[in-house]
Each structure stands twice: as structure tokens, then as C-alpha cells.
Amino acid sequence: MGHSLKRKEDARFIQGKGHYVDDIQLPGMLHMDIVRSPYAYAKIKSINAEEALKIPGVIAVVTGKDLEKYNLHWMPTLMSDTQMVLPTDTVMYQAQEVAAVIATDRYAARDGKEAVMVEYEPMKPVIDPYKSLDPDAPVLRTDKEGKKDNHIWHWEVGDKEATEKLFNEAEVVVKEQMHIPRIHVSSIETCGCVADYDKINNHLTMYMTTQAPHAIRTVIALVAGHVGLTEEKVRVVSPDIGGGFGGKVPVYPGYVIAIAVSFLVGKPVKWVEDRSENLQADSFARDYHITAEMAGTKDGKILGTRFKILADHGYTDAAANPSKFPTGMFSIGTGSYDYQTTFMEADAVYTNKPPGGVAYRCSFRVTEAVHAIERITDRFALEIGKDPAQLRMENFIKKEDFPWKSPTGWEYDSGDYHAGLKKAMEVVGYDELRKEQAEKRKRGELMGIGISTFTEIVGAGPSKDFDILGIKMFDSAEIRVHPTGKAIARFGTKSQGQGHETTYAQIIAEELGIPAEHIQVEEGDTDTAPYGLGTYASRSTPTAGAAAAVAARKLRDKARKIAAYLLEVSEDDLEWEPGKFFVKGAPEKSKTIQEIVFAAYTNHPQGMEAGFEATHYYDPPNLTFPSGAYICVVDVDKDTGEIKVRRFVAIDDCGNIINPMIVQGQVHGGLTQGIAPAMYEELVYDEDGNILNGTFMDYLVPTAVESPSWETGHTVTPSPHHPIGAKGVGESPTVGAPPAIANAIVDALAPYGITHLDIPITPYKVWKALREKGAN
Amino acid sequence: MIPATFDYAAPASLEEAFSLLEQHGDEAKILAGGHSLIPMMKLRFASPEFLIDINNIPGLAHIKEEDGYLKIGALAREADLEHSELIRSKYPIFMDATKLIADPQVRNMGTVGGNIAHGDAANDHPAVMMALRAEVVISSAEGQRTVPIDEFFYGFYMTAVQPNEILTEIRIPVPGAGTGNAYHKMERKVGDYATAGVAVQLTLDGDGVCTYAGIGLTNVNPVPLRAARSEEVLVGHKLDEERIELAGQYASEDCNPSTDLRGDEEYKRAMVKVLTKRMINKAIERAKS
Amino acid sequence: MKKQITISVNGEKHTLEVEPRELLVHVIREKLRLTGTHIGCDTTSCGACTVLLNGKSIKSCTVLAIQADGKEVSTVEGLATAEGLHPLQEGFKENHGLHCGFCTPGMLMRAVELLEHNDNPTEEEIRWGIAGNLCRCTGYNNIVKAIQYASAKMRGEETPSTEPEFV
């Protein structure tokens, strides 16, 4: 623990021996390409495949009508809504799948796709979510019996009346309208699969880019059980994954079509989407319109908050949230501050945009919540003229008040927010920077300092509250130690770059004393790994990591018994130090874990089960609540609006740290994914529902030039309920960075009376805002 | 993304290339660096039936000074400019520009000739070449002709190069003493096409009077634009703040940018003004050093 | 309309029949089965497909295989030698310069050429030098460190500490 062990998995990746989905080539494998809709909303009048089928190599064109025969044209979403696999009559968003071309190679499939002729009758789409509830808006989901509007669900939490009263009476009330933009995970590997159905044995092997292989196997069985693909006939294999970030949790139509085709023709079918398809059709993230309000006193006491959300889900609710939480963990949005009055409500609507709402490196809508609370907190500080760091210090929940009950019902496990912010301020040199800023302001130069002190909520989750499609959100570990003392450990999670092969081995090494290099970690094959809900929402360490520790402790208990037997003493006379048991007071009388394991196979006590294996399904008693204090410094060019992020200091608290190198790496990566929506990324649609930036030419993923040199650090407040006191870190930076950056930019512009800008804050947006205020 | 089918030849001489052009006419496309053409073919925005790869033709990759000109052969790559001692020491404007064109890998392939021949006002070299008053040498089976850069761009993807012709060289008058030049574009992220870009070359005499001004604009007009009125206010004068302001003002008025995700018309005009002023000042600084 | 081409890949000559439209990346991955070179986009933006063509880093998704006829291609698979890992490979491993590994082969091949032109690049030069390679995982800090590590090693100097600066 606490050791920056170099990663075990790297050897293959740096030598080109990673094994990703598109690397799989099976004998007789067919290729699939997908015809997509150019319209956001249209009736399909006809699909003519005649020309396509003439192309050498093209063997079939599959449409919704073909799938309808097997009742495979619709599938459930993770939120128990329904989504088309292929349409039979209507397309609901631009780039929606319309037909699939199957060919003997990639090139023929692409030629076939170009040759399929589809006749559409375009209809007026609903693009603006605010207009989707207009009485004259067309009802989009006519497939749903009795559906009379585009409303999906309403959600609320908190005390509405008390909050209203508070806001009516408060000395200070601030309010901003914010949009957390529709963005895309854009892992560098797109999504894809090879569906390999073996007709003779009636068995499907599905190689696919999935973060949750077990859940997918269950979903496949639910969708295709009626055609004979019951769960024992399905094996899902998730090979190396080139980044997931939540985008590889959902089931996309392409996967289902590939399975259907493989099932029908009895050959393997590969589908790997292009980047444009990935950006334009796969699940988006965020897209919350939030009215955020804060009430407080003139001298800076936060008294309450109110958030009203309009969630644009596209044409179906394909968000990836636990069933009970349609807005995910948005209710963490009261933040790191000590007050008890809040009211939050949300309405979700259908529009003619791609479905989604995935938890993009985020524990289900926490990013949206943190942006709202951290922005409105700064807004409050600006309003009363108080330094935003000072204001936060005065309102933080105190270290001694944990566990702390939030007004929305969470029990924050532990935290020391003052320590985090203090450290961040020291590292960045806060007071000096404020002085420099004052000087610059006198000269008319624009410099800004932005803070975000967030509380995260991760590790979903306790099974009494958390499930996906009814499956409880535990996770699992299975450890088998071989007679020679080397181990293989398997998990229900799936790394997409988080370094599980190393950190899990470290946890087991810590608990069992077997060197990490002798512990092989495996994930991703449903035939071998124990059932688990997969990796997303920073849940792997809190759940599977905990399972590893508990399973290892079970083995240690067994080891104690064997050691007592071998040393002919009672169990109570033994003491453990990593790697061996020794007799109290006689350290020379000891048995190493290797000797003990060997005995478990060769010389175990009578009556004891042979072998040395343990499995644990860990059901966390609570979530964990990591936190962070981030400070960003920007310089803004008044004439062009260009923004330079000069410094960015991130102090994270994720409890006990297993591998500092990997934790820091996660923070770096998340920070770059935080600056992305803060300054560069947003999926933009015009009023007809055409996507305006559906490729990497215009969807601006930051390069090493845009990405600042991150300065990172940590404080440690262990989780009291986690077996090793760890909290999970993967997404804190993605969540915490955007408001720090936005706050810094708005701080720079504050002298001109600018109080808020929606992210992404681009030079163009800054220049426009300054222009409106007559500044340039 | 995969291009449609086409046939291909890589002639070893210009003559061979001309005869292939003759044979295939409109259906054929020249392939130089391929980094504008192949991306378009992959997206099937372009589907030529025949590609004539000129990369095997010797004698087209030079960067040299000769007869009072800087001569850049059609196959000189962006990376060749970056690594050329001549360019590094005498033509800083190309160092400004190449750094901002795409990325290192693209610059290893993309040619300066192709950058111009593509006829896209979003590309960066057209503006630079306008500021430098380049001439374009165009060859065909009939011989050679030279077209001033001002007359080279016809329209979107259309240039003076005819279907039977090949751009073989770009010639830039070697600048005299007291010359400075500079280029900058605003981009949303590195490697992006310009939100707006401005190239400036100035020559100042011993008294600081401007004897030559060339100003070219990137991506703010349907075709690459020379800011002629801006040049005029500079030439014959000492360059004080007022003149520079006016030059910026004229450039912003004379361009015709379109609104897109990079910004609206007003913003782009404003950026043309800011950049024009900044590049004039930078060129003056360089002229003096 | 297939044509015969001969390319040398990591020192090994291959003679192949290709359609003129076949992209070099597809030939490398699917015909030669060297799958270390990846595809991450369709607009020449991501650099995951970067290989060396006659020693120059290029995006193999935007070069036709036929353009490589008679030329030498180097891919990540050819980077390590009998003596061991290339200093860049070592640098990436030691400095945690990769998470999912998908961008890594392209980054490595780009960095090879970067260090050839500049054996002691500054952080700024490295960042601009890898501007054609997207990484969604690492935030680039450690990629910069990895390249600095390799450059020190290749100059025969002591390599910088690989401990994370995680205060």
C-alpha cells in the first residue's frame, strides 16, 4: 500500500501487444457497416438494397423489418425505456442506425453502405428541450401507448416549502441559469464487437468493448432468450479496452445487430464503428439545463440552495443510472457546505437527439451537481464581495462533524475540507496571486483565480438502494492461490486503463503477503470471472477492491488455521506479519504464506477443506465520499478572448492510497477531461437536428498543447467503512475541474460585471460577453 | 472511412505525368502529400477515378534561393520548410505558419504546393504567399507559365491550375534589406483551421518609411484574400499607431467571413483587425532587427 | 485492379497485392497482422495510427499502402530490440505514460522522430511535438515525463526521477 509499483499491464501495451476488439480476426469473419439517417426525424418510405447487393462481397442488407420477424427490433435501455435496434418506420435522430450491410470485408461493407438507397419523408424535429413540452410540440414517442407529451419523468428531493420560505426571507439570493453541455466521452478506441455464434453448439461468444461484461450477458439473455440465447449459452469477453469513461456501459444497436446476423448466418460478424459514428450516435453525457439558486446572509453564511433541472435525454432515456436514481447522484449537489435547506427537482424530456446520459467519468450526474453548487457558491461570494476561498472556509462541514447527514439523505463518511483547501492555497500561493490580480486589474489586464471544493459520491453501491435493471450493485473477487504460492485473482469489474492488474494485485499482496508480481489479475470474461457490475462511476476500488481485501482476509483466516496446525500451537498464539505467521514470543517459529499454501494442498488438517481459494461478493455498507480542492489561474486576452490556463493545482482526498502513481495518473487524466468541457467540447446541433461537429476536426478533444501542466497533491482522510480505507478517485478531477476553470474565467471578467458564462467557455464566448459589456 | 475505388499510377517524370493527365482528363487527380485529398476521399466528398502520384518525380522537392527568388518545389513538405536552414534564418513567416499547420505527422506529408493547389481559403499558405507576392509556376505538356498569386485562386477548390497542368514551383522574390514578416492565426485548438489568420510582410527604408506592404488573410473570405486597402495605407508612410489601426480596420472591413462554430461574422472581423495590427507590429520588429 | 507492392516492415520485406485505395493502416493491421498500430478516428486527427515511413512519422490512416511501395515502414512492434526495450518504451512504463494503452503505439512512434530532430526537447517542444496524437486517458503530464526520461537516457545522461510529484 502506498507504493508506486510500476504497472504490470504496460509490458504488452508498449510493445503493441495489447489485444483490443478490432484486433480480433476469426476465420470466416464477416464485416458489418451501418447505414445511418441524414435526418433527425423522418418517416422511412423505402429501403432499396438492390445496388448494394450487386457489389462483390456484400452478402446481406439487414433492416428493422428483418429484425421484427424475430422481435429483435426494439431493446430495453438501462433505464427501462425502449430503444430501436433498427427502425421499421421512423428515425428519431440524425445518424440513427437505419440498415446494416454485411460483407466479406470492410471495404465491401463500406461500398455497400454507400449504395443502399433510403427514401425518407422528413418531419419537423423537436430539438430545443424547452420547447419539447409545448402543447403544440409533436409527440415523439408514438410507439408508447397513450403517450401524450414528451415528458419522461419528474424527480424531486428536499423540502420545497422550507426552501421557498428561506428564499423569500433571505438577505441575499443569487441565481444563475446554466447549461452543462452535451458532451461525449470520446475514448480513443471507439466501440465495437465480434459476435461469434456457433450454430452447432448453440453458443454465442461476444467479444465487445464493454465496461460491464456480466451485466451485458444478462441483458443479451433478456433480449434474445426467446430465440434460444439463454444466459448459459452466452459468453461475453471484454478484451483490452481503449478507454471507456462510461461510454462503454450501454448496449448499442450495433452490438445487437451483429449478434442477430451472426445468429442467422452462423458466422462471426465484426462491427467497429468509425469515430464520426461514435460521436454522432453513441451515448452522450450531461446535457442538463439547471437553474441554480443560493440563499445566504450578507456576511457570507450559506443557508440554502435550490436547483431546477431540465434534462434532455434525446429520443429515449438510455441514461446509465441506478434504477432508483433517475438523476443519478445529483442530490450530492448541496456540496461541501454546512446547511440543511435545499430543494431540487428535475424533469426529463424527449427530443430528436441521440439517446444517452451516460455517467461520463462521473458517478451518475455528480459533475452536473458539482458544477451547479460550485458556480453558485462563487456567484454568492461575488455578490457579497467576499473572497471565495474565505467564504468556503467559513461554510465547510467541519472535520469533527462527520459522518454528516446531508439534507438530501446522504451520510458523508469522512472528510477534511479545510485541510484540502488550505493545502491547495499554499501550493498555488493564493494570497500572492490575489495581490497580483489586484495590480493587474488596475492596469486593465484580465487575470482570474477560480476555486472548486467539491464532494464526490462514489462506489455504488449498497444493495438496499442500488441496482441496475434490478441487479444489485455489489462487486466481486475470487482469489485462487496455487500450491507454489502464486495466485490468480478474478474480478467482476473491467479495467479500461485504470490499472486494475496492478492495484488489485497490490491489495491482495498487502493482505496476504504474496508479492504483487506473483498475482495475476484477470477480468472481463464472463465464463471465468465472478459476477459483478463492472467498472464505472469510480466504483472498482470501493467495491471490487474491497472484495479483494475481504476475500484475502478469508484466506488469511484459513492460513492461520493451517499455520497453527503446522506449528502445533493454538491459533491464538499466532501473530501475522505480511508474508508469514509466527508464534508469539518465538518469531523463529514461523510459517511463510507460501509454506502454508503448499500445505493447503499437500498436508492440510483433517476435516479442513483442501485448497486455497476464496470468493467474496462485497456489498458496501455506504458509499464513499472523496473530496478535492482545486484552484485554477487564468489570463484572458481582452482583445481576442483567448484564455490561458496558467496554473492548475488539484489537491485530492481519496482516502488511503493503494498506488500513488496510479492515483496521480487518474487525476491528470481526469483534469484534462475536465478542461475539455470547460473550454473546448460540446456536441452542437442546429435547429433541424443536424450535428455541427460530429468529427474530431470540430469536436475539440484537447491535445498536449491545450492541456496544462497539472500540479497535483493529496490529503488523506480514510473512509471509515471501507476495508482498506480507500474511497475511489477516477472521476474526482473530471467533476471538480470544470467549475474551477469556469470560476477562474468568470473571476477574470468580473470587473466588467460578468457573473456567469456557460461552459465550454471559448475565446469567442468571452469576447462576445466582453463586447456586450463594452469592454473591447 | 474508406475511399471509393480508383486506379493509380506513380509516374517517374513530368512528361509521363502530363500524358497520364491527357489520358484521364477531369477524372484524374494529382496526389502530392495527399493530406487534403485522401481525407476527402475517405469521407467520399471526393471520388476521383484516377490518382497520379507525383511523389516519384525527381527534382520537385527543392527549397533554394536562385535568380533573386526563393524557389519552393511542388513536393517540398511543410516539414522540409521547418528543417530548412535557409527558411529558419531568413523567412520567419514560414516558421510561424508551419508551426500552426496541422501537426507534425501531417506536415511530414503535406506539401506547400498542395496546400496552395487545393484552393481552400482555410489553408494557411495562400495568405502567406499573398503577403510575399509569390508567383506560381504551372507546367504542362505545352510548357511552363507563371501566374501571380493574386490571379491564382478562382473560387472554392478552384485555381488557375487546369486539368492538364501541374503546379511545379512557387517563387518568392527574395526580400530586400529592412524586410520583416510574420504570420499568426487564431485556432480553437492546435492544428485547427484558422478562425482568422493574417500574414504580413513589410519593408522599411532607413527612415522607417514603409516601401512595401503585403497582407494576406486566412479563412475569412470565400477565396484567399489580399488586404489591398490595408497595404495601401501603409506604403509610403512611417508606421504610426494610427496607420496601423487603419490598416487593421480596412482588413476587417474588406474580408467577408462566414458565421460558423468558430465564431460569427462580427467576431471574425474583429479578430482580423486585432491580428492585422499585431502582425504588422511583429513584422516591424523583425524588419528592424 | 490490384497492384503488387513491396514494403519492408520492421526490416522484413513483404510483397503484397493491394487495391490502390487500401489504406496503409489496414494493410499493416489486417494483412500483416501487426495490430499494435491503431485506428482512433476518420479525420487524420488522433495519431493512433502513427508509424514511420522511411523514418518519418506519418498517420498511416491517410497514406495509401501503394504509396509505401518500395519504402520502409516501422511500427511499434519493431521498437524493442534483442537488447531490450527502446528507451521510450521504458520511459512510458517507468513514468506511467499510459493508461488504456490505445494511443501509446502512436505516441511512441511519433516520439521516436521527435527525439531524432531534437535530442533534448523542452516541455513546450514535446507538447507541440505530440500535438497530432490524442490521448484521452493520461492528461499528457506523464507522457511528457516519459519522453524527457527517454531523451536523457538516449543522451547517456542520468534519467530523471520517476516518483510521482504528488505532494
Ligand SMILES: Cc1cc2nc3c(=O)[nH]c(=O)nc-3n(C[C@H](O)[C@H](O)[C@H](O)COP(=O)(O)OP(=O)(O)OC[C@H]3O[C@@H](n4cnc5c(N)ncnc54)[C@H](O)[C@@H]3O)c2cc1C
Ligand atoms: C488533420 C489535418 C489538419 C490540417 N490542418 C491544416 C491547417 O491548419 N492549415 C493548413 O493550411 N492545412 C491544413 N491541413 C491540410 C494539409 O496542410 C494538406 O497537406 C494541404 O492542404 C495539401 O497538401 P498536400 O500536399 O497534402 O496535397 P494533396 O492532398 O495531395 O492535394 C490537394 C489538392 O491539390 C492538388 N494538387 C496537389 N499538388 C498539386 C500539384 N503539384 N499540381 C496540381 N495539383 C496539385 C490535388 O490534386 C488535390 O486536389 C490539414 C490536414 C489535415 C489532415
Ligand code: FES
Ligand atoms: S486513425 Fe489515423 S489519425 Fe486517427
Ligand code: FES
Ligand atoms: S492511454 Fe488511453 S488514450 Fe492514451
